Amino acid sequence: MSSTANTANFVNIAAYKFVTLDDLDALRPQYQALCNELGLRGTILLTPEGINMFLSGSREHIDQFLAWVRSDARLADLEWKESLSSEQSHKRMLVKIKKEIITMRMPLIKPELGRAPSVDPKTLKRWLDQGHDDEGVPVVMMETRNAFEVDVGTFNNTLDYRIEKFTEFPEVAAQHKDELAGKTVVTFCTGGIRCEKAAIHMKNIGYERVFQLDGGILKYFEEVGGDHYTGDCFVFDYRTALNPKLEPTETVQCFACRAVVTPRQQLSPDYVVGKSCPHCAGKAAPAQEAAEPAGNAAGR
Incomplete structure (x- = not known):
């Protein structure tokens, strides 16, 4: 394991399961309350076709959360993927109700x-x-x-x-x-x-x-x-990309246009932290408000 992983304080999990969930309005506050209590951050999507989540927290609290999730018979066999980081990979905790785990608009696919x-x-x-x-x-x-x-x-x-x-x-x-x-x-x-x-x-x-x-x-x-x-693997959180060792890389997202900016592109004079990058410099596009990356690509 890398030195980065050895000094990491946080566990990041990505998990999903396709399963019928018909009590979303009841589940959402339960998930939100437990995640807040445990200090977890990330995104959970609850949908009629199943659950999708990417969360970051301490080892102890992630384990507590997963044990609670798997106490639901519908999710008893939930599997997840892990990576480690020195900081929490999300800045806030969101539990959302959606129509699909990932939008495809093909209702016959179950x-x-x-x-x-x-x-x-x-x-x-x-x-x-x-x-x-x-x-x-x-x-x-x-x-x-x-x-x-x-x-x-x-x-x-x-x-x-x-x-x-x-x-x-x-x-x-x-x-x-x-x-x-x-x-x-x-x-x-x-x-x-x-x-x-x-x-x-x-x-x-x-x-x-x-x-x-x-x-x-x-x-x-x-x-x-x-x-x-x-190359690396893009993820929708504040690490932006992970290398094959599941370590964060120097790749970032532009604050203004949300485009991916590689380390080489960051050397460009058009890259100004918080303002512009080579993809959007000189274009008439208003800066976007900083927000949690949309969706949950790490679990996608």
């Missing part, structure tokens, strides 16, 4: 009723090492994240269709189905949510061989490291 096939990180690494799956079929990696996230880092030779929001993915998948015939397609995302929905949709429209990367990039980093991956 992961709770059956997942698409998945591949674990170690098996995927072996497939990528050998260039094909265990049946000899060529493996193709497919992005389900937004373009600005991909630009921070992704798997080598991946299919990146430069989508701007996840609701664009179904159309993109349909457009490219024929050209991917005879390939094993592995969808992936940050933490597993988007690639799970994506793989189910692809099965529904006729893809013959499609798998989701179980646990997403963060689980791959945790179990495998950075093999076959170039």
